Amino acid sequence: MEKIIQGLDGLRLDVYLADKLGMTRSQVKKLNKEKRILVNHQEVKAGFLLSKQDEIRVYLKGKYQIIPVNKELDIYYEDKDLLVVNKPKNLVVHPGAGEEEDSLVHRLLYKYPNLPILDDPLRPGIVHRLDKDTEGLLLVAKNEFTMKALMEDFKKRRVKKIYKCIVHGLLREPLTINNPIGRSKVDRKKMTTYSEGKKAISHVRPLDWSDNKSLLEVSIVTGRTHQIRVHLKSIGHSIIGDQTYSHQPFYGLDSQALVASQMSFIHPRSHHLLMVQRPNPEYFDTIMKK
Template sequence: MEIVEHIIPEQQQNQRIDKLVSSLNREWSRSQVQEWIKLGFIKVNGQTVKPNYKCSTDDRVTITTPEPEPIHIEPEEMDLDIYYEDKDVLVVNKPKGMVVHPAPGHSSGTLVNGLMAYSDHLSTLNGILRPGIVHRIDKDTSGLLMIAKNDFAHEKLVQQLVDRTVTRKYQAIVHGNISHDAGTIDAPIGRDPKDRQSMAVVDNGKHAVTHFHVLERFSSFTWVECKLETGRTHQIRVHMKYIGFPLAGDPKYGPRKTLQTDGQLLHAGIIGFKHPRTEEYLEFEAPLPNEFTKVLDFLRQSH
């Protein structure tokens, strides 16, 4: 448990206490700070306040950060959609709505829970919370993932990601009608300075490149395939928003008026890599999930 004190300077007066405190530490999310305020871990001038309290100059903010609760991972039997398996590698098709690995608030029902029940052989290089996990896709993104069954395979697969030799192709439905048939978005991605829980194109961000081409156009939506050259957090979602074509159904980066879906319409349909031991190139393709195809049918009928 750590105690942090902060005296409000004049330039921070009238800011909401939850927004101000979350800006003090990159690791503190605004929702987490709001919970701390409600539990009394954050006080102003020794008094408890509400998350919407407006700070005054010279207010003394005391932040008592609670100890994080330990996460215990238990194997859970799941009907995993396995596309390939040998002694080194698994390729699994993750359904939409499933978190890849445990984290605070998601200690069960994750892909890792299922993998631990499925196999006793998973790499350890990513720590006890991420056995076998080489790369991730978002909770509401469906599609294919490489899973390492030992540390040798893990290192080889990670190196291919670093070298940008892994084939990763996604399909998405975006708002707007893209007039040109193909394009490349080369724009750095980092934390959004206005919202620390989101990513954005920022000058000091990490190099990020997305290639896309149009598969089909509708009156106010476009079906595209995106190929990742780099793999930044939320890369396709951020890049498509940046060029003015945010993903349909995306609650974080898309418009409020959108198609009725459970999260963004994004599917990691193709993955290709060299086998870590034999160096044979392997490529796998997972068909679009039902929700995605139903939306396409709806757009064709409407169009």
């Protein structure tokens, strides 16, 4: 859909369009980066200063709708309020740019069409996330009461999550990594540890080791982006298969040997303590034996 808007003297393009179109400046900048905004038939920067003679053409995408996908769900626990599902590798939890044809949300909506929506229509029932290339247990709310309660529990760090992973190098003693994490100033797609970052704490417990490889259990206190991957890299034990943070042998993997293996939380309605866990992926044994 094409929109034609007249400029206004002295205003930045992104500020003006955000107000005119009811968007955030970030959304306008994204449109501009995708070359969907032209001023006088020319591409300009988001901070371009307008005059009232300028003609702005905005090419908006059609409204995105999630079309449910009929694919099997691997459910580990379910009741009337919530479910714990195992997210497979290489699948995003929810649509991001609004262009995905498949995500965990697409699959959930096929079986559960009435999942609650609070702030974001692209995240029905979703109270936390896993990276696309990390598999494991994910908690999903089936009604608004449960969704609000679980979101508060995650915010207050009352949900305990345990991960397992295989790293390069021998690590035989338990330790706690308390290194702040923030976005890299060199590569904005990566995270890194530095003093100005946000507080991040990971507890690490070795379970097994062989031939310069270690199987670890990692419990996270905070939930920063890529926290476990970045923390382990920072102590010289990057996760095997990590295409972003490791340059060592991948053992045939196309993503990191990392799984969200256990979750403990208080049920919002019954107030009972629930603990759900899943076994290690089969390839964990294969890698440890190699």
